Amino acid sequence: MNTQVTGVIVVGAGGAGLTLATELALAGAPAVVLDRLPGRNLQSRAGAIQPRTAEMLALRGLLDDTLGRSIDYLLVGGHFAGLPVPLDYAAWDTRYPHPVLLPQDRLEAVLEDRLADLGGQVLREHLVTGLHQDGHGVTVTLITPDGGERMLRGRFLVACDGAHSSVRKIVGAAFPGRPATVRMGTADLLLTGDVDRSTTGHISSRIRTSPEGHFAMITPLADGLHKLIFSGPRTMLAERDAPVTPEEVREVLRATHGGALDVAEIRYSSRFSNASRQLEHYRHGRVFFAGDSAHIHSPAGGQGLNLGVQDAFNLGWKLAAVLRGEAGEELLDTYESERHPVAARVLALTRAQGVVMGPQRDGGIGELRDVLTDLLRLPDANRYMAGVMAGLDLCLASPDAAAHPLLGLRMPDLDLDLVDGGRVRFSELTRTGRGILLDLTGAPLDAAAPWDGRITRVRARAEAGAIDAEALLIRPDGYVCWAGGAGLTETLTRWFGPAGSVAAGR
Numbered sequence: 001m002n003t004q005v006t007g008v009i010v011v012g013a014g015g016a017g018l019t020l021a022t023e024l025a026l027a028g029a030p031a032v033v034l035d036r037l038p039g040r041n042l043q044s045r046a047g048a049i050q051p052r053t054a055e056m057l058a059l060r061g062l063l064d065d066t067l068g069r070s071i072d073y074l075l076v077g078g079h080f081a082g083l084p085v086p087l088d089y090a091a092w093d094t095r096y097p098h099p100v101l102l103p104q105d106r107l108e109a110v111l112e113d114r115l116a117d118l119g120g121q122v123l124r125e126h127l128v129t130g131l132h133q134d135g136h137g138v139t140v141t142l143i144t145p146d147g148g149e150r151m152l153r154g155r156f157l158v159a160c161d162g163a164h165s166s167v168r169k170i171v172g173a174a175f176p177g178r179p180a181t182v183r184m185g186t187a188d189l190l191l192t193g194d195v196d197r198s199t200t201g202h203i204s205s206r207i208r209t210s211p212e213g214h215f216a217m218i219t220p221l222a223d224g225l226h227k228l229i230f231s232g233p234r235t236m237l238a239e240r241d242a243p244v245t246p247e248e249v250r251e252v253l254r255a256t257h258g259g260a261l262d263v264a265e266i267r268y269s270s271r272f273s274n275a276s277r278q279l280e281h282y283r284h285g286r287v288f289f290a291g292d293s294a295h296i297h298s299p300a301g302g303q304g305l306n307l308g309v310q311d312a313f314n315l316g317w318k319l320a321a322v323l324r325g326e327a328g329e330e331l332l333d334t335y336e337s338e339r340h341p342v343a344a345r346v347l348a349l350t351r352a353q354g355v356v357m358g359p360q361r362d363g364g365i366g367e368l369r370d371v372l373t374d375l376l377r378l379p380d381a382n383r384y385m386a387g388v389m390a391g392l393d394l395c396l397a398s399p400d401a402a403a404h405p406l407l408g409l410r411m412p413d414l415d416l417d418l419v420d421g422g423r424v425r426f427s428e429l430t431r432t433g434r435g436i437l438l439d440l441t442g443a444p445l446d447a448a449a450p451w452d453g454r455i456t457r458v459r460a461r462a463e464a465g466a467i468d469a470e471a472l473l474i475r476p477d478g479y480v481c482w483a484g485g486a487g488l489t490e491t492l493t494r495w496f497g498p499a500g501s502v503a504a505g506r
Helices: 015-026 051-059 063-068 104-117 166-171 233-237 246-257 304-323 329-357 365-376 379-390 446-451 488-496
Strands: 003-011 031-034 127-133 138-143 149-159 183-193 207-209 215-220 226-231 261-273 276-278 287-289 415-418 423-425 435-439 455-462 471-474 480-482
Touching: 003 015, 003 138, 003 304, 015 031, 015 104, 015 304, 031 149, 051 063, 051 304, 063 104, 104 304, 127 149, 127 166, 149 166, 149 304, 166 287, 183 233, 183 246, 207 246, 215 246, 226 233, 226 246, 233 246, 246 261, 276 329, 304 329, 329 365, 329 379, 365 379, 446 455, 446 488, 471 488, 480 488
Parallel strands: 003 031, 003 149, 149 287, 435 455
Antiparallel strands: 127 138, 138 149, 183 226, 183 261, 207 215, 215 226, 415 423, 415 455, 435 471, 471 480
16 A cells, blocks of 8 residues: 655644644645545634734735635624623734634635645545554555545644544543533524624624523624524534524524524534533644644634634644754644643633523623623723733743743734835744844844744834834744843754754755
8 A cells, every 4th residue: 555755744624724734835844634524614613813813824924815805894892701891902012903704714715725825735535544653753544535545654643623533532632621511503594684784893792692591693794694603492402413404593583583583594504512621732642733623612702713723823833843854853842831721721711701601690690791891891801801812912931031021922013124125014024934033223143143044034123112122033923932132042942943953944
């Protein structure tokens, strides 16, 4: 049996898998993407891009195309648990202070187009049935579209194959957490009647509940469609694979909207739950997990797709550095140490939101909602929760660098005047996927010369008061890992490998 060889096997062509594949392709690291489906899932599924994800897409020049495919609806601020207080993302100094309404299949189209431009592709209708790893790589057994069997070998494998990950089951990775207590459905459908056709507003205005336990949240899609997320007594009893019927949807709409709305057609539908689970470890030998294969939770707050895409941005450049011989495999251990706590916090927040968003109003839930609403109207509390929900507050450890207020935080997308002429945004400097050493005062940074094959040195000036640093070293995923002072050589070595190691010369 023929065995194809590559650098990384990516299993799953959803948001996380395609992001990872484009990062690897950009870095010149060979990868093969496998997906069991014949094509993209056209159901809207995840519906919004949060500000930090928008910033990361901008780092690679993908945001304009993404925004061009978004839904013409301005979500006014973020939300926590659907409470009627917009979270002010602008308090975090971002160019993208609003969630972007974007069905998941449209983001996947953007990523797959970029992957094709970079020479990559997705092998559709390829099912992983077996996996074996040794000290040098991973070999998978595949069923191909014609029903045949083939082998594929890579140095690493990354499972991005969703909540019911086949790779996770094959590896036997522990997936502890809390079982479902609430069952819900989602449908992309055509509605008739008094449909809200406004193009702006806060998500709280689109949520309705009933005393009998029904829940409905309706948001617009393209071509006259709307997305309905719903639950109710009938839905709670439905099997996971049972089709969503018009009668089930009508029952929810009658309970939450009276006779104002009816369903004309259901285009796509699926069921999900509030089960909350996370892998104990994201790395199992040479097998890594990202996105829903590593963590599952309810969709409260619109975090899932964003969490997976950001997993992939964290892991992609690290895998590429190891494959190119620039860094040792110990760099890959930072993926789990950085991303596992982020997902753990998201799981806790989605569980909390589930309690607050539920249709029940007994047991003090109504009073809790009132207290939280008042708290979120306080500027400091609003800013804190906005940073959490937008993904803008993350701070990563950088133990080699001298202390600085920017250390570990995302790099602001500043306007910069290049010393050699021209004006750019910082995000325009990151399109190659390299790290950036930004010289803002003409400080001598010759010590970084041995890393020129792996980072880009840029001399520029920022507007007065925009940033308080002589120089900054920014990782490929946009986080500041050094901000002047001692430790530059140590930080370069930690994140980009030792001086004199093999470089790709991109």
